[in-house]
Amino acid sequence: SQTIHQWPATLVQPVGSPLSLExxxxxxxxxxxxxxxxxxxxxxxxxxxxxxIGQISSEVPQNLSASRPQDRQFILSSKKLxxxxxxxxxxAWSVGQAEDTQYFGPGTRxxxx
Amino acid sequence: xxxxxxxxxxxxxxxxxxxxxxxxxxNTAFDYFPWYQQFPGKGPALLIAxxxxxxxxxxxxxxxxxxxxxxxxxxxxxxxxxxDSATYFCAASLYGGAQKLVFxxxxxxxxxx
Numbered sequence: 001s002q003t004i005h006q007w008p009a010t011l012v013q014p015v016g017s018p019l020s021l022e023x024x025x026x027x028x029x030x031x032x033x034x035x036x037x038x039x040x041x042x043x044x045x046x047x048x049x050x051x052x053i054g055q056i057s058s059e060v061p062q063n064l065s066a067s068r069p070q071d072r073q074f075i076l077s078s079k080k081l082x083x084x085x086x087x088x089x090x091x092a093w094s095v096g097q098a099e100d101t102q103y104f105g106p107g108t109r110x111x112x113x
Numbered sequence: 114x115x116x117x118x119x120x121x122x123x124x125x126x127x128x129x130x131x132x133x134x135x136x137x138x139x140n141t142a143f144d145y146f147p148w149y150q151q152f153p154g155k156g157p158a159l160l161i162a163x164x165x166x167x168x169x170x171x172x173x174x175x176x177x178x179x180x181x182x183x184x185x186x187x188x189x190x191x192x193x194x195x196x197d198s199a200t201y202f203c204a205a206s207l208y209g210g211a212q213k214l215v216f217x218x219x220x221x222x223x224x225x226x
Binding site for chain 1: 119147154155156157158159162202211212213214215216217218219
């Protein structure tokens with residue numbers, strides 16, 4: 001069966017520090033991968049998606065970047081965190097068809113102070 | 114035009130009652146409409162989904178009603194139970210090699226025993 005992992009589960013970082021969040025998927029090959037951010041009390045906003053290794057599409061301009069160094073690994077990064085980067089970051093995967101279920105990971109709670 | 118508007122923001126229903134959550138969209142190119150359920154501190158999980166060529170879909174106690182001409186869709190939870198207490202998100206997607214979901218703001222549902 002397929003499993004999606006995210007780490008760390010929680011993170012508190014000072015403004016201006018770098019960020020690296022990791023997502024890995026097990027049990028499937030060549031998945032579509034997604035990064036979402038959920039602000040407190042709000043819906044999810046798609047940040048990045050990837051249909052293959054090294055292929056990254058950005059949905060909103062921001063202080064973040066994403067990379068996919070391996071088929072089942074998706075990384076969210078920032079060189080300098082802003083207060084507004086605080087939120088709940090969710091990684092998701094799907095098999096790559098129009099009506100795919102997107103399966104979400106457990107999320108990372110990021111607080112920037 | 115990419116927004117999905119969801120209402121109400123919060124909803125309290127008695128056990129055994131019917132919970133109804135509504136969503137509206139603008140972009141007629143959306144072609145897939147899922148509902149997600151999220152418990153506190155967890156990632157969302159797919160509950161039920163519908164395509165625009167179907168007016169209603171039922172799975173157990175959960176029903177999606179879809180009105181293409183009005184660009185609206187709704188989730189009905191019959192015989193609501195305390196275990197249904199969660200935040201519910203509607204979403205709509207455009208498929209272009211990847212399923213890009215646009216989420217509503219969410220509805221916090223509380224079922225009183």
